[in-house]
Ligand SMILES: [Ca+2]
């Protein structure tokens with residue numbers, strides 16, 4: 008294992024083997040205005056590539072323009088391609104290693120380059136030119152299809168032939184830590200002949216993982232399947248906040264619109280494919296039906312990563328109660344392997360007609376639901392469109408609250424650590440914190456993702472956390 | 480009428496009363512690299528606000544940041560709001576008037592600030608953060624609904640209650656003059672059980688007008704209907720290139736994707752609402768059903784503009800023929816008044832749940848079809864999904880060819896001028912140039928739009944022109 012001179016807890020999401028990329032605002036002590044930094048997470052610190060590059064490090068990044076970390080966003084670095092990403096990763100791992108004194112012993116540089124995560128405000132990692140949301144989990148598509156259109160039409164005729172997706176709203180993308188407001192919209196009340204306008208009564212989360220694009224392609228030049236992964240810079244967690252009642256009334260025939268475009272939240276750290284490499288694994292073959300050649304991945308080359316995923320709800324504290332404050336209930340446990348379509352297939356299909364992808368673009372996987380009820384990735388499925396109540400059961404020891412804000416901290420022992428993750432579905436048996444069909448004002452939704460742990464090295468995604476506030 | 484010291488033909492799209500905004504590349508004589516300019520069209524010249532502002536003019540624009548024209552894009556100016564737009568318009572009209580010597584008599588400044596349209600390359604007027612495509616013509620939605628879903632389900636239950644729209648692909652937006660390539664994609668051949676992958680055989684245009692957004696709103700803060708028009712900077716023509724066979728197979732249940740995201744073309748000059756003001760008119764009231772209060776526009780406040788629209792096809796020259804080169808057939812004539820939903824309603828609905836609009840965002844109207852067969856805004860409707868062949872009949876005098884490229888020229892007499900525009904539907908009777916069900920490789924599609932003319936002052940949109948090339 009790699010050791011850094013910066014202390015990293017053994018259960019941290021962000022060991023030296025991870026080094027996910029992000030962008031943050033930091034105020035230098037004594038400075039009046041904050042500055043924006045691009046860099047990596049390491050334990051409970053953020054390491055500024057912006058500062059290190061300005062100090063003469065990180066100079067030889069093949070394919071990267073000079074000053075690639077000076078833009079306050081990662082788009083330019085994402086667009087530089089794998090050789091630059093790998094060179095930066097290797098140089099940072101060397102610079103930050105416990106045996107290397109160049110940065111370790113330069114206390115003035117350390118003070119300017121290594122920021123405690125508690126002192127920064129995380130921003131979006133890139134300007135998102137376009138955001139696409141796929142629908143790549145067969146279990147999710149089937150469950151939703153049954154609910155919206157009945158079992159006979161659950162999976163549409165095209166679903167097994169192509170990764171169905173739609174264009175989302177870039178302006179709706181916010182980083183973890185931002186509060187979101189319950190939307191108003193047009194809804195058709197059950198049994199009503201005409202719609203009404205009012206607050207959505209069916210606000211939901213969606214557990215997704217998004218690919219963050221690297222170089223991409225010019226308009227008119229598709230990316231072939233074999234090259235698709237080389238255009239993926241890394242992965243983030245994505246919560247596709249959804250208003251089911253608005254969506255249901257509006258979505259025919261042109262797809263989701265106001266049901267989806269009021270907030271889409273991502274975790275601030277982009278975990279690179281190089282960091283995920285030890286957890287690379289294969290998706291099952293697609294044989295019934297076999298897909299068309301431009302989408303055909305031969306086993307064992309159906310690449311995915313073994314990323315455990317979980318969603319916690321920290322319920323709003325009832326007005327008549329002093330209890331429950333800040334305690335979380337894990338409501339679903341899933342895994343990135345629960346996808347029918349790979350990100351490479353999404354890239355190849357997205358560009359097959361010539362559509363261009365640009366650095367920083369997001370390709371959301373769609374809700375990642377597994378085979379079991381406890382692995383369903385949204386309340387729509389967990390409560391079967393509100394038919395059933397979901398019990399929110401505490402799994403954390405009292406007194407261990409989820410931290411607010413978007414600070415770059417990994418889960419602590421007992422709060423997302425190893426012991427918890429061994430469990431199966433959503434935890435029954437803990438103290439009852441509340442019941443939900445859909446989200447209530449004041450509820451906080453936390454997405455978590457991690458590889459490994461349980462004795463081996465853990466590569467984590469940190470958190471994608473947002474609180475639902477009342478209608479503005 | 481206003482007179483400029485720059486000569487403007489009486490049938491020009493761009494008199495001093497228009498002054499539409501655009502962005503272009505221009506190479507100063509003797510300079511090695513081109514520079515990017517922001518400014519307005521006047522007759523057959525482009526007037527650089529970038530140069531004029533750097534020379535000390537256009538300084539007092541309330542609400543605009545200093546150097547607002549120095550960014551090589553109009554986003555900052557669009558975001559500055561109506562007072563800045565009006566001040567710039569008034570100052571330019573004064574500076575460019577025949578009686579005003581400040582610029583007229585400064586030959587050195589004129590040379591740097593006033594560029595012949597034939598010397599420039601038009602770019603996109605703004606970086607498009609997000610592009611939305613609505614579906615706001617009742618005739619279009621009805622026709623397409625009948626074809627895709629049958630007469631019984633033509634207009635979906637939500638259509639009369641809200642302006643149906645979907646998120647498009649920003650990266651697909653290109654300016655007039657760019658060639659586009661026929662896309663490949665998944666198609667389900669008639670009667671087949673499984674899809675194939677190959678070139679689209681049903682490439683189409685869509686005649687649309689797009690609102691280009693001004694200031695917009697932060698996420699979570701809707702724009703009320705009464706304020707909506709103040710957030711519209713101006714209008715452009717938009718050709719939503721579409722592959723019908725790809726679209727038909729993919730669009731259920733999440734909407735159009737690869738059928739639409741391979742090219743979306745706009746005219747390069749944004750015509751401001753102040754220029755369109757003399758042609759402001761009212762849409763018919765919406766009474767069956769009455770819409771919800773957040774969308775309710777009381778007559779006569781259902782604002783639209785009387786903009787005549789036309790689409791020409793310049794057919795590819797058949798290999799076995801020397802004739803027909805460059806001659807255009809007008810295949811549809813419509814008008815912006817043929818919309819059921821106003822742009823203000825689109826803005827109010829789009830933001831009702833909190834979605835943010837940003838300066839430079841595009842809101843496409845959807846295909847603008849009228850009541851008559853000759854006013855249908857796409858080939859899908861004109862040929863009734865390929866059932867009927869459309870005759871391409873020449874209307875121009877031989878020898879008057881459409882110019883290639885995106886140069887900022889208004890239609891010439893006899894080539895989009897007054898005489899032609901008095902006509903009704905697509906012109907029967909001219910020489911037969913060809914027949915089409917869908918577009919063929921080599922076909923050029925030209926959208927035109929204009930107000931007035933026929934003796935009065937003409938306010939034109941210029942052209943949105945693109946040539947369809949074979950699959951790459
Ligand atoms: Ca989703």
Ligand SMILES: [Ca+2]
Nearest residue numbers: 685719845846
């Ligand atoms: Ca359209």
Ligand SMILES: [Mg+2]
Nearest residue numbers: 136137608649
């Ligand atoms: Mg975009």
Ligand SMILES: [Mg+2]
Nearest residue numbers: 136177608609
């Ligand atoms: Mg965007």
Ligand code: NI
Nearest residue numbers: 524593594595
């Ligand atoms: Ni001249």
